[in-house]
Amino acid sequence: MNKPLVSIIMGSANDWDVMQQSAQALKDFGVEYDARVISAHRAPDLLFSYIKEMSDSGVQCFIAGAGAAAHLAGVIASKTTLPVLGVPIPSKYLKGMDSLLSIVQMPKGIPVATFAIGEAGAANAGLFAVSMLALNDVVLADKLKAYRQKQADQIASTTLPTL
Numbered sequence: 001m002n003k004p005l006v007s008i009i010m011g012s013a014n015d016w017d018v019m020q021q022s023a024q025a026l027k028d029f030g031v032e033y034d035a036r037v038i039s040a041h042r043a044p045d046l047l048f049s050y051i052k053e054m055s056d057s058g059v060q061c062f063i064a065g066a067g068a069a070a071h072l073a074g075v076i077a078s079k080t081t082l083p084v085l086g087v088p089i090p091s092k093y094l095k096g097m098d099s100l101l102s103i104v105q106m107p108k109g110i111p112v113a114t115f116a117i118g119e120a121g122a123a124n125a126g127l128f129a130v131s132m133l134a135l136n137d138v139v140l141a142d143k144l145k146a147y148r149q150k151q152a153d154q155i156a157s158t159t160l161p162t163l
């Protein structure tokens with residue numbers, strides 16, 4: 001296995017249902033990733049050492065999924081200058097609005113790119129990571145173009161039932 005180019009971190013194993021969409025998008029494009037459960041709240045020391053380990057080993061960006069008081073992405077961004085993509089996980093009581101606002105309202109100077117709540121956001125975070133990597137990888141860029149073309153072709157050939 002090659003070294004991972006993307007690190008996916010989530011606050012709980014219960015987030016995997018959503019975050020596997022990021023992993024799937026990367027896998028679909030043949031991008032190596034490492035996926036871990038590490039909560040900034042519950043295991044801060046482990047998180048800091050893992051961020052350093054991944055940064056030293058050549059990871060290009062982090063995708064962080066967390067729910068409710070979702071500080072994970074912001075804390076990762078505080079420890080690295082690599083891009084951090086935040087995915088708000090749907091939460092039990094506030095349906096992920098708490099997660100979204102926790103991730104999106106970063107203080108000036110420490111940015112986190114915030115995606116939509118839930119599975120579409122997780123998938124798009126994976127695709128966005130692919131776009132960033134494609135800046136320096138023509139093969140990946142061509143795969144991305146083909147993926148977009150396939151979507152466009154599907155739309156173009158969509159017909160509605162006649163009444």
Ligand SMILES: Nc1c(C(=O)O)ncn1[C@@H]1O[C@H](COP(=O)(O)O)[C@@H](O)[C@H]1O
Nearest residue numbers: 011012039040041066067069070071072
């Ligand atoms: N938001 C965070 C962080 C963090 O930001 O460090 N750590 C766990 N969590 C979130 O708590 C929710 C409930 O977690 P449990 O289901 O494990 O109790 C999860 O969505 C997780 O991302």
